[in-house]
Amino acid sequence: MNFFFRSPAYLTAAVAFGVGALGTRTLAQSPAPDSAPYSVQEIVMPKGVAPEIGGLDFTPSGKLVVLTRRSGVQMAKPSKDPAQFQWQTFSDQSLHNANGLLALSDREILVSQMPELTRLTDTDNDGVADSYTCVAPWNLSGAYHEVTAGPVPDGKGGYYVALNTASYAGFTMQHTRGTFSAVGRRGRNFSSVPYRGWIMHVDATGKVEPWAKGFRSPNGIGIDPQGRVWVTDNQGDFRTTNPLYHVEKGKFYGHPSSLVWDPDFTKEDPLRDPLKEPMADLDAARTHAAVEFPYGFSRSPAQPLVDTTGGKFGPFAGQMLVADSAAPRILRVMLEQIDGVWQGACADFYSGNGLRNGSNRMVFSPEGTELYVGQTMREWAGAMEGLQRIVFHGTRVFEVLAMRLQADGFEVEFTQPMDTGSAEKPEAFETETYRYEYLSGYGGPEADKKALPPSQVRWSNDRRKVRLTYGPITAGRVYRITIHGAASQNQALGHTMVAYTANKILP
Amino acid sequence: MRSSLLAISLALSSMAPLAAQEQPATTTKQGAGKDAQERLKITIRVIPSMVKFDTTHFEVNTGSAVELRFENGCIMPHNLVLIQPSAENALIAGVNALGAEGMQKHFVPDVPGILASSRLLQPQGFEVLSFNAPEEPGKYPFLCTFPGHWFTMRGVMQVRPRGERLQAAQRETEKTATVPDALQTAGISHRPQGTLDKPLLMRTFLPDPGLDPAVFAHHGVGIPGFKYDPATRSDLSQKKQDPSTGKTEEIPQRVPTQPGIPGAIAVNHGESFSYAWDTTECRLLYAWRGGFLDMDPYWGREPGGGRANLYIPKLLGNLVYRASGAAPFEDSAGGSPRFGGYRMVGNAPEFWYTAGSRTIREQVLPGAHGRFELRIQVEGGVLESPWKAGGLDQGVVEVHPEGPGKWRVQFRDRPEAAPAPSGTQTPQN
Numbered sequence: 021m022n023f024f025f026r027s028p029a030y031l032t033a034a035v036a037f038g039v040g041a042l043g044t045r046t047l048a049q050s051p052a053p054d055s056a057p058y059s060v061q062e063i064v065m066p067k068g069v070a071p072e073i074g075g076l077d078f079t080p081s082g083k084l085v086v087l088t089r090r091s092g093v094q095m096a097k098p099s100k101d102p103a104q105f106q107w108q109t110f111s112d113q114s115l116h117n118a119n120g121l122l123a124l125s126d127r128e129i130l131v132s133q134m135p136e137l138t139r140l141t142d143t144d145n146d147g148v149a150d151s152y153t154c155v156a157p158w159n160l161s162g163a164y165h166e167v168t169a170g171p172v173p174d175g176k177g178g179y180y181v182a183l184n185t186a187s188y189a190g191f192t193m194q195h196t197r198g199t200f201s202a203v204g205r206r207g208r209n210f211s212s213v214p215y216r217g218w219i220m221h222v223d224a225t226g227k228v229e230p231w232a233k234g235f236r237s238p239n240g241i242g243i244d245p246q247g248r249v250w251v252t253d254n255q256g257d258f259r260t261t262n263p264l265y266h267v268e269k270g271k272f273y274g275h276p277s278s279l280v281w282d283p284d285f286t287k288e289d290p291l292r293d294p295l296k297e298p299m300a301d302l303d304a305a306r307t308h309a310a311v312e313f314p315y316g317f318s319r320s321p322a323q324p325l326v327d328t329t330g331g332k333f334g335p336f337a338g339q340m341l342v343a344d345s346a347a348p349r350i351l352r353v354m355l356e357q358i359d360g361v362w363q364g365a366c367a368d369f370y371s372g373n374g375l376r377n378g379s380n381r382m383v384f385s386p387e388g389t390e391l392y393v394g395q396t397m398r399e400w401a402g403a404m405e406g407l408q409r410i411v412f413h414g415t416r417v418f419e420v421l422a423m424r425l426q427a428d429g430f431e432v433e434f435t436q437p438m439d440t441g442s443a444e445k446p447e448a449f450e451t452e453t454y455r456y457e458y459l460s461g462y463g464g465p466e467a468d469k470k471a472l473p474p475s476q477v478r479w480s481n482d483r484r485k486v487r488l489t490y491g492p493i494t495a496g497r498v499y500r501i502t503i504h505g506a507a508s509q510n511q512a513l514g515h516t517m518v519a520y521t522a523n524k525i526l527p
Numbered sequence: 528m529r530s531s532l533l534a535i536s537l538a539l540s541s542m543a544p545l546a547a548q549e550q551p552a553t554t555t556k557q558g559a560g561k562d563a564q565e566r567l568k569i570t571i572r573v574i575p576s577m578v579k580f581d582t583t584h585f586e587v588n589t590g591s592a593v594e595l596r597f598e599n600g601c602i603m604p605h606n607l608v609l610i611q612p613s614a615e616n617a618l619i620a621g622v623n624a625l626g627a628e629g630m631q632k633h634f635v636p637d638v639p640g641i642l643a644s645s646r647l648l649q650p651q652g653f654e655v656l657s658f659n660a661p662e663e664p665g666k667y668p669f670l671c672t673f674p675g676h677w678f679t680m681r682g683v684m685q686v687r688p689r690g691e692r693l694q695a696a697q698r699e700t701e702k703t704a705t706v707p708d709a710l711q712t713a714g715i716s717h718r719p720q721g722t723l724d725k726p727l728l729m730r731t732f733l734p735d736p737g738l739d740p741a742v743f744a745h746h747g748v749g750i751p752g753f754k755y756d757p758a759t760r761s762d763l764s765q766k767k768q769d770p771s772t773g774k775t776e777e778i779p780q781r782v783p784t785q786p787g788i789p790g791a792i793a794v795n796h797g798e799s800f801s802y803a804w805d806t807t808e809c810r811l812l813y814a815w816r817g818g819f820l821d822m823d824p825y826w827g828r829e830p831g832g833g834r835a836n837l838y839i840p841k842l843l844g845n846l847v848y849r850a851s852g853a854a855p856f857e858d859s860a861g862g863s864p865r866f867g868g869y870r871m872v873g874n875a876p877e878f879w880y881t882a883g884s885r886t887i888r889e890q891v892l893p894g895a896h897g898r899f900e901l902r903i904q905v906e907g908g909v910l911e912s913p914w915k916a917g918g919l920d921q922g923v924v925e926v927h928p929e930g931p932g933k934w935r936v937q938f939r940d941r942p943e944a945a946p947a948p949s950g951t952q953t954p955q956n
């Protein structure tokens with residue numbers, strides 16, 4: 021059976037914008053289906069396994085390890101034919117809503133499940149785990165929402181793990197795992213037991229430390245090659261849109277419920293209620309997101325993963341991909357540090373074209389030419405589950421490569437030189453700017469939105485970079501550009517929208 | 528049972544397309560007009576290729592005359608069997624026992640507890656079942672007993688007291704039902720089971736079947752919260768007017784707590800033995816026989832595999848042991864037990880934990896003749912068994928010393944008359 025999906029819809033869409041209202045001169049086309057740089061393959065999982073993917077990793081020997089939310093752990097050496105993986109069951113036990121995985125070796129893997137971080141070991145080398153050790157216990161009030169993301173390695177033998185809060189759509193149990201706080205029980209999403217809404221650190225000796233606070237529903241945690249921790253969170257109360265945070269020890273990231281377990285916060289009053297703090301105080305105390313994903317871009321971000329393939333997966337080495345569990349889409353993040361603060365742009369990396377909705381976890385193949393994507397979504401978006409891989413074919417990629425802040429605008433870099441006469445005029449760069457207010461309610465609008473046409477468009481000599489002049493850029497706003505009529509060797513730009521979160525501006 | 532309900536099964540199976548039979552001639556329809564008018568009519572169809580009924584819940588009043596039309600628009604044969612609330616295990620056992628006779632018997636065994644049943648309908652067939660609803664209010668399951676279909680092809684007839692208002696039937700549309708449930712696609716049962724030799728271990732939320740509160744010494748005590756409006760940053764309340772005084776009162780909207788246990792491990796050795804071992808208290812909490820868990824309240828059955836909203840599975844079968852009193856290896860210094868993990872010994876887990884300076888290993892094993900066994904090994908100095916015959920929970924009958932710090936503790940079943948409490952409650956808004 022052929023599991024390739026290369027939809028002709030891609031081509032149709034590109035032609036449609038080519039003849040759009042802006043009257044561009046070039047009728048650019050997407051690459052012909054056979055030369056599309058990336059395509060999706062469906063990996064067939066063994067019968068009797070519910071393919072709700074909670075974790076993906078490769079062992080050092082090159083075995084793909086697949087953690088399912090209810091059907092245990094499966095392993096297979098990948099084969100070229102996506103339907104012919106020779107699966108072996110490493111554990112057939114039903115781990116509780118398992119949602120994070122780290123493969124230490126063929127015989128030892130770490131799994132996040134709701135009540136604990138567990139080490140599964142195959143001690144007698146028969147291919148099946150026979151020892152399950154609790155590395156770190158997590159508290160639970162008994163709500164379905166108290167899931168865990170991670171672990172990611174800290175590079176020193178320890179791990180970071182993200183603990184979700186409870187949702188008021190669920191229940192609290194009469195017997196809670198961990199001290200119950202009635203103050204912490206208040207709220208839309210709440211933290212009635214320690215340390216819900218925190219990023220936890222487990223060191224090499226097993227010592228557990230609450231590490232950073234202020235999270236709501238952090239279903240994605242990643243670490244970059246420099247050891248920086250990145251966490252995605254989900255739109256909701258105190259989350260106007262979906263954010264990506266650069267997380268540092270001790271900092272507060274804006275969702276207040278977790279503060280009930282912060283000794284500094286409760287020092288003078290053990291019953292101090294974070295929900296009664298003035299918004300202005302919470303706002304002043306919080307660290308802002310590096311990227312605020314426009315809600316239309318990301319419906320529910322999951323794992324962030326840095327492209328460590330060194331170019332084997334295309335031109336985006338060092339950039340970050342973010343799975344979206346509520347849309348058939350993987351995002352790409354282009355970061356830069358301004359005045360010591362991380363910020364940057366996001367765009368679609370892959371959308372539709374055979375990719376299933378519900379992407380939760382990702383891992384690059386050891387060769388670096390494939391990205392495995394595992395899906396699970398059993399909530400409001402319906403059931404979307406399975407295992408796929410996105411294959412890079414080594415063909416020409418035409419996308420936005422970077423978007424960089426300037427004093428009076430942005431520089432946008434492309435992976436290929438822009439055709440002469442293509443995207444020359446300011447109208448080709450349709451720009452909007454808006455900001456996200458810090459609101460206690462569930463989600464929020466793109467506030468104070470206005471159209472902002474560039475006053476000047478200047479191309480570099482090699483036609484890979486364009487400088488867009490807008491006048492002074494304002495800190496605390498998002499700048500979203502839709503590029504019309506961009507073509508390189510008559511090939512249309514793969515994804516035309518890019519949005520930059522400006523936390524800081526250049527002096 | 529069947530005769531007391533006046534079940535008249537009117538077999539009108541036909542191979543003609545359904546559209547051609549808008550008005551099937553049934554004896555009820557041909558009968559006195561008035562009587563037929565008062566019958567409660569319900570039509571249940573099969574969603575083609577989904578192994579699902581299109582109706583998962585319908586309601587009737589006690590004693591009312593019901594005319595249930597069952598249509599098979601699928602490419603597979605199906606039947607519909609309506610049963611007493613607790614008759615499912617016996618029914619499935621009966622179906623399995625039919626063996627080669629199954630097809631001939633329409634997969635309807637001769638077992639007690641069947642209220643009404645259709646024949647095995649071939650594709651495009653239909654049948655009308657006429658019966659009087661039971662006099663006992665309750666939830667009466669219906670399912671297709673074609674082997675394997677009952678995992679997904681099921682629903683409930685809710686019988687409400689005479690005169691009580693009925694809710695509309697719940698229907699699954701083909702559109703929503705076309706999103707397959709992963710468990711269904713993978714063939715995983717919502718009532719999973721292990722075997723005697725290869726027990727099934729599941730980490731999941733579990734119900735508290737009314738255990739002695741002293742057992743939960745190391746848990747927090749959850750108390751009901753309030754609905755909360757994040758936009759106004761306030762607990763939600765409803766305005767209620769007292770008709771006698773005319774005064775308006777603000778009634779906070781409480782969210783109740785559930786009798787659940789968040790961090791336990793459930794182990795099933797097949798139909799004969801299951802137990803719950805808790806990783807917070809680090810002890811055996813309860814044991815039961817005659818089934819394992821019904822995961823429906825946690826995993827849900829809605830189209831698209833959405834969750835149910837209670838999250839606590841139900842125990843199937845009967846409790847035979849409940850822990851009570853303080854933990855046997857409580858650290859005298861007051862330290863909490865800390866769960867270390869478990870290793871598989873044979874195919875069964877051996878749990879280990881620490882309490883103060885001691886490391887304790889425990890294995891629970893099913894036994895014969897209404898007994899089961901706890902094997903305990905304590906490292907770090909205990910001279911005497913803390914278990915005493917007749918002590919702790921009155922279930923212990925024998926304590927066999929097996930060496931220093933090592934015992935085999937035999938428990939005798941203390942079966943409880945009532946089935947295991949379900950552990951879930953209807954949420955009160």
Ligand SMILES: [Cu+2]
Nearest residue numbers: 605671673676
């Ligand atoms: Cu059937």
